[in-house]
Amino acid sequence: MSEYARSLPLTDLSQDEAEFRQVVRDFADERIRPRVHAMDEAEQIPRDVIDACFELGLMGIEISAEYGGAAAPFFMSILAIEQLARVDPSLAVLVDVQNTLVNNALLRWGTESQRKKYCPKLASEWVGAYALSEADSGSDAFALACRAEADGDHYTLTGQKLWITNAAEAELFIVMATIDPAKGYKGITSFLVERSFPGLTIGKKELKLGIRASSTCELILEGCRVPRENVLGEPGKGYKIAIETLNEGRIGIGAQMVGLSQGALDLAVQYSQERQQFGRPIAEFQAVQFELAELATQIEAARLLTYNAARLRDVRLPFVKEAAMAKLFASRTAERVASSAIEVHGGYGFTREYPIEKYFRDQKVGQIYEGTTNMQLTVIAKQILGKMH
């Protein structure tokens, strides 16, 4: 498999991959596109849309068939996120967090009984969320203050998480807390916390610039009792889970930004062929053609970086630098493409009657979450400087 995969062009899809991509693309175009504007205005993803994602198998892509998942490689998640983001980056990030962070962490570090308990739910009905950030620890994530104290057969979690994607919908949260602040990052531990556990409440929902339909909420833990058997991985190894899942997760954000860019370019291309000025479609002006060509080239480069990082991850080759590069480049590409696509639309692009302005609002977060642009540059610099010694 690995020799075969490596000998192929990155964008050449296997039959399974091509069919899956088409299914997600059709789903996004036919069932999601008509509802995107209303979801953005309501700042909510209706439950029936989430249920449709479960029915299509988009919420448990890597989960094994025995637990109701699609047993597919990580790359399939990347294809799904890209195709959803072409139409709605909010729905894309819901699916992204589920697959690349929550399911991924559970599959990799969960015990057999944890997987048996939670994978079937995550593949069929439960949305998951990933709670690392706090008000005073963002880029400096391991300065987190959320505390976990051992108490017989339970831990008691106390603290507040901020910016938690999917929190409004989620039934399961992967929460990072410290069992011993004196140990610094070596005290950080991951917990599987069910929404129904006493002491967990969902706090304020953020009102955002973009991806408004995606919920981003505070998570309040007030003596939340979590059974010891719900520690994910070993106590004190939560930092490793966080680093490694985010390394993979940022490939998902790269895919989200590639899909978003493609969606914006598609609209700009279509509009440029319809809009007439000086007696002809604006697409006939070379300046417009050249800009569209520049954007298409940037997107292709971002897609290649993203696909390459995902395929490296699937064949267990080093991918950390490539994943950071993919997210860095794809998020910058999305900013450029969404901005230019508005200009191609002229004044109409600046109104909320046309769908293009939403792409501009939605792209900005790509340079913030799962590690800001500066954090991606830090990862890349560490990798290249480390290799020079």
Ligand SMILES: Cc1cc2nc3c(=O)[nH]c(=O)nc-3n(C[C@H](O)[C@H](O)[C@H](O)COP(=O)(O)OP(=O)(O)OC[C@H]3O[C@@H](n4cnc5c(N)ncnc54)[C@H](O)[C@@H]3O)c2cc1C
């Ligand atoms: C919509 C949304 C959804 C999110 N979803 C989740 C989620 O599901 N789970 C979760 O845990 N978190 C989530 N986050 C949080 C996100 O990961 C953080 O916002 C991000 O890590 C940045 O942290 P911060 O906001 O505290 O910014 P800060 O860390 O305060 O950064 C502010 C600025 O300082 C720069 N900076 C900071 N330190 C350095 C440095 N050492 N060198 C150079 N520059 C530096 C940053 O690059 C940035 O430009 C989400 C955020 C948003 C906006």
